[in-house]
Amino acid sequence: MNVLWYYVILVVVIYILAILFRDRLKVDVYGLILMRRTKKMRGWIDYIANLSPRFWRWSMNIGIPIAVLGMAYMVYTIILSLQYMFKTPTAALLLPGVDIPGSPIFIPIISGIIALIILMVVHEFGHGIMARVDGVRIKSIGVILLAILPGAFVELDEEDVEKAKRSVKLRIYAAGSIFNIALAAIALVTLFVISTPFINYAFQPDGLKIISVTPGGPSEGVLKDGMIVTNINGYQISDKDVYMNVILNKTKPGDTLTYVTDQGTYTITSTGQPNNASITYPGFRTEERLVVKPEVSRVYGEIIPWFVYYLDDVGYWVFALNLMVGLFNLLPIKPLDGGIIFEELLGYKIPEKIGKRKIPEKIAGKKLPEVFVRRIVSSVSVVLIGIVGFMIIYGVVPGIIKMF
Structure with missing residues (x-):
């Protein structure tokens, strides 16, 4: 629901x-x-x-x-x-x-x-x-x-x-x-x-995290919020720029997309974007999955960097x-x-x-x-x-x- x-x-x-x-x-x-x-x-x-x-x-x-x-x-x-x-x-x-x-x-x-x-x-x-x-x-x-x-x-x-x-x-x-x-x-x-x-200093990208599966989209019922995407159709996904390059330049609407995630491998059939039918639309929103850099974790631990990260997110929406x-x-x-x-x-x-x-x-x-x-x-x-x-x-x- x-x-x-x-x-x-x-x-x-x-x-x-x-x-x-x-x-x-x-x-x-x-x-x-x-x-x-x-x-x-x-x-x-x-x-x-x-x-x-x-x-x-x-x-x-x-x-x-x-x-x-x-x-x-x-x-x-x-x-x-x-x-x-x-x-x-x-x-x-x-x-x-x-x-x-x-x-x-x-x-x-x-x-x-x-x-x-x-x-x-x-x-x-x-x-x-x-x-x-x-x-x-x-x-x-x-x-x-x-x-x-x-x-x-x-x-x-x-x-x-x-x-x-x-x-x-x-x-x-x-x-x-x-x-x-x-x-x-x-x-x-x-x-x-x-x-x-501080976030640019403390974190590094490590794959792509699904933050929302759009209702009525091609990924509904297949992919889930929170999944970490590491590979699409054989292309390794390290950050959002790589993901956008794959989606925009390597695929087209109607293509079969195979996603390798931390919870398994899933296949969907893409459609055209609701506002632009010529662009591939997988039907979910993403953000970079971030991890605390090892050298930062040794100094600050995990709690402080993640506290600043969530504070930054609230600050952005404020x-x-x-x-x-x-x-x-x-x-x-x-x-x-x-x-x-x-x-x-x-x-x-x-x-x-x-x-x-x-x-x-x-x-x-x-x-x-x-x-x-x-x-x-x-x-x-x-x-x-x-x-x-x-x-x-x-x-x-x-x-x-x-x-x-």
Whole structure:
């Protein structure tokens, strides 16, 4: 049974328990949305906000233009992705442990779950910290579940937000994504400076390890996660570069592939890749099998190198997921933070003329009428939701269907 079924079963159990014991568990049920609020941890947010209000305020003043640039970059990227969609689907489902055929991303389950938890905490604490820096009260903190998609939230006092200056609102709204992007940058620097150099020093490749057999692929039911591949069709496999050379240059779709592994010899018939039928697709994902170098093992033993290795893996996914989700959240789509930022910026001021048409004096130089702003934001949101939805349906749904 593939991991997606475990998610479905877990979510069904959560929904049943939430509905049956909503009062005891203090869960609010709104159709498919489950919400659990708490007033705990507000003290932590206050403490962090009060460490250096000036630092938080000025760092987020820099963060606002970064958020706007990120918004523009994401709109450009989404539109640009359309022309490549039919050749190479780029959409992916960010569920740790779920390997969707044709997906460009596979997130390991343990590292992925840790990284997602860190992502949500940092994002919502970012909103909460900036709110408290400028005196906006926090009503509650909580978690949310929509179908199989988890999330977190910080519920701010609406009256305080309404009374706040536009600059304060922009800092609060931008904070979540900026905190994510900042954490991604910190993780990337840490990887380059500390963990990755040590891993290159401490480990050496020794074959290829299967990390996921893709459901519905040619290897399903034959090969298994954790197998170590040492030979394919007579070619010795020492690392991933050798493996890719064999797959791309020595085989073609429809070929019989014989794998020599640490658990025996197995044969499969390859197919074409879901996104490129001309390239051999064995139906599993791999990573280099690493072993600690003898000279390193004599000095550090086995525990320390492997601890750094798994820490590096978590660090990589903290970087990747915070960057991806942080930028995606800047899309000018309501209710994403980018949509709210876009609405605030759009409602600031308008010129005396739009083209050759003169704007009435009572409107010119003043706030753009809220109805007009909302119509523009709604229109942009609908268009971008349509594009993103199409990319998900075209790039992910066919792969999910193949899994069942």
